[in-house]
Amino acid sequence: MMTRGDMKDSVLQSSMSVILPPQSDDAVPAYLSAVVRALGGRSDADLARTIGVPSHVIANWRRRRRIAANYEVWFSTTLAEKIGTYNRDLPNVDATAKAAVIHLILQTDGNPLSASRDHIGATGLALGGLLALAQFTLDVLAATGTATDDANTVAGLIRQMMPAFAMADHLRAYR
Secondary structure: OHHHHHHHHHHHHHHHHHHOOOHHHHHHHHHHHHHHHOOOOOOOOHHHHHHHHOOHHHHHHHHOOOHHHHHHHHHOOOHHHHHHOOOOOOOOOHHHHHHHHHHHHHHHHOOOOOOOHHHHHHHHHHHHHHHHHHHHHHHHHHHHOOOOOOOHHHHHHHHHHHHHHHOHHHHHHHH
């Protein structure tokens, strides 16, 4: 029987597998498209500027269906923060993404960022980024063949990403 600790480790591992580039070569183009969308970009050039690489690097990743291993660190440590930073407006997202953010807010007693002060203000300020992160999670799950419409599952995945997400520049004052 799975213990609470095992379940927590399983959810953490699942959330990290969502944020990291997929191991399946076929899922890489969809993953990159999901990253561009989550960052509020319109093209691979926008993603390249965010990461700090020439745009042909992203084109190579798409063509080869593989992201260079030395960039996986950026995805695991910086992507969630950048999603929070670049999405101050409310993005157009699926109903499941909206429901996942509501679940997240309920699961954390209205304080998904673990803000030490004015958690309502911090959550309001982060709402666009939270919605983008939820949609990104749904897009990556679909790209990797593990699609779900269970908002509670998605909320559990994005909840594990909150420490990195809360490091977005405009949210740091609430920590």
